[in-house]
Amino acid sequence: MTDEASRTATGAVTLSxxxxRAAERRQRPRHGHDALIVCDRLVRIFTAQDVEVQALQGLDLVVAPGELMALVGASGSGKSTLLNILAGLDAPTAGSATVAxxxxxxxxxxxxxxxxxxVVGFVWQQTARNLLPYLTGRQNALQAMRLSGRVEGRRRRAxxxxELLELVGAEECADRRPHRMSGGEQQRVAIAVALANHPALVLADEPTGQLxxxxxxxxxxxxxxxxxxxxxxxVIVTHDRAVAQAVDRTVAIRDGRxxxxxxxxxxxxxxxxxTVHAREYAVVDRVGRLQLPHNFTEALGIRHRVLLDLEPxxxxVRPDRPADE
Ligand SMILES: Nc1ncnc2c1ncn2[C@@H]1O[C@H](COP(=O)(O)OP(=O)(O)OP(=O)(O)O)[C@@H](O)[C@H]1O
Structure with a gap:
């Protein structure tokens, strides 16, 4: 349709x-339609002793199926809050979050x-939270399958x-209880247990923190x-630079976003x-907001506003200063 045909004589857009346009919008795939995780403007507010803490302040995140990615950020930035929501252990205050x-x-x-x-498997930093202490490595994996009933038949479960203990390189832990495993072995067995029920997603909170x-x-x-x-x-939450640099994508969270x-x-x-090529991107949210890196704003003394110019x-993005300064 030409622009003239879409407008009335007074310049208003015609009903047709x-x-x-509405029909076109309906036909467009929705945001993150092919993603495994879609968090949209996620907010989580904690209230403790009449004080509100905004742990997540409108966080957006899209993760494709089959990604191996890390979440990093300063202490208190909201990583564990996000992981607990994705794990189904906590509920957000507002926004939306869809997994599988x-x-x-x-x-x-x-x-x-x-x-x-x-749907989800977890691996926590504290090894004691991952495995039942009175069961062997194999029994821990079997127990997870028995609880969900997703893998049917004793033979199949065995x-x-x-297979999973072999996949994680922990076959020798099959008949050992956790107290007879090293810290690394316990975490590898924990990964096998997390995978037992064919989850689409495995979440890990500082899984190498004690190693x-x-x-x-x-x-x-x-x-x-x-x-x-x-x-x-x-999805791995980590402070470990080696882990953060070894995955395909590392998302940094700052102040709950x-x-x-x-x-x-x-x-x-x-x-x-x-050769591994790494490129850092700033994230632009759905309404076009962008967080400038702290070291960039500091370097140019940017405080409240900036000048923007659209080039081809x-x-x-320039600091708001008089030209002769
Ligand atoms: N249950 C809670 N009650 C009150 N405040 C909370 C609660 N859980 C988290 N917070 C607050 O929310 C903010 C984000 O915490 P969160 O644990 O998600 O950060 P983090 O990035 O995982 O930090 P760390 O790297 O230290 O684990 C912090 O200010 C924290 O004090």
């Missing part, structure tokens, strides 16, 4: 043009239980427990194998040498 088609705000308690048993760097690398290797071989989406992200891809040259292929 408005109807056409489950609406995390609107779930009744039965659906929530099913979600926690079948085969799956053995030395060599052991942390083995644990990360187990997450990577789960991601590559089973296609499980993995996603602020920036680093995306990595690997290339192999003619001589077979691999970029936007210029």
């Amino acid at each position: 043009e408005l109807e056409r 088609g489950f609406d995390l705000l609107g779930m009744d308690s039965r659906t929530r239980l099913r979600y926690r048993r079948e 085969a799956r427990a053995a 030395d760097s060599a052991t942390a690398e083995q644990v990360l290797g187990a997450f990577r194998r789960a991601n590559e071989e089973l296609g499980t989406t993995v 996603t602020a920036s992200e680093v995306v990595r891809h690997t290339t192999v040259d003619e001589e077979g040498r691999t 292929d970029h936007i210029e």
Whole structure:
């Protein structure tokens, strides 16, 4: 339709043009339609002793199926709050959060239980929170399957427990109880247990926080194998730079919002040498808000406002200062 045809003589948009635009909007795929996790303007407010803490302040996050990604950020930025919501352990105050088609705000308690048993698996920093101390590695995995009923038949469950312990490199822990496993072994067995019910998503909160760097690398290797071989989406909250730099995408959270992200891809040259390329992006939310990195605003003394200029292929952001300063 030409612009003239879509307007009345007085310049107003015609009714048929408005109807056409509405139909076009309806046909457009909705935001994050092919994603596994979609958080939209997520807010979580805690109230303690009449004081309100806004742990999440309109956080947006989209994670595609099959991603291996990390969430980083200063202490108190809201990482664990977000993970608890994604785990179905806590409910947001406002906004929306969907994981594998489950609406995390609107779930009744039965659906929530099913979600926690079948859709997500967790690995926490404290090894004692991950495994039952009186069961062996194999029994821990079997117990998780028995509780959900998702893997039917004793033989199938036994085969799956053995496969998963092998996948994470912890076969030798099958007949050992946690107190006879090292910290790294306990975390690898915890990954096997988290994977037991074929979850679409595994969430991990500081899974290498109590481990030395060599052991942390083995644990990360187990997450990577789960991601590559089973296609499980993995989201790891971490302060460990080595972990944050080893995943495909690292999203930084600042003051309860996603602020920036680093995306990595690997290339192999003619001589077979691999190079990892990393690029940092600022995140633009759905209404166009952008958080400028703290070191950038500090370097230019930016406080309350900036001057924006639209260039053909970029936007210029300049401090609001008189030109002769
Ligand atoms: N149950 C709660 N009651 C009151 N305030 C809370 C609660 N849980 C978290 N907070 C507050 O919410 C904010 C975000 O906390 P959160 O634990 O999500 O941060 P984090 O980024 O995971 O920090 P860390 O890296 O130290 O674990 C903090 O100010 C914290 O004090």
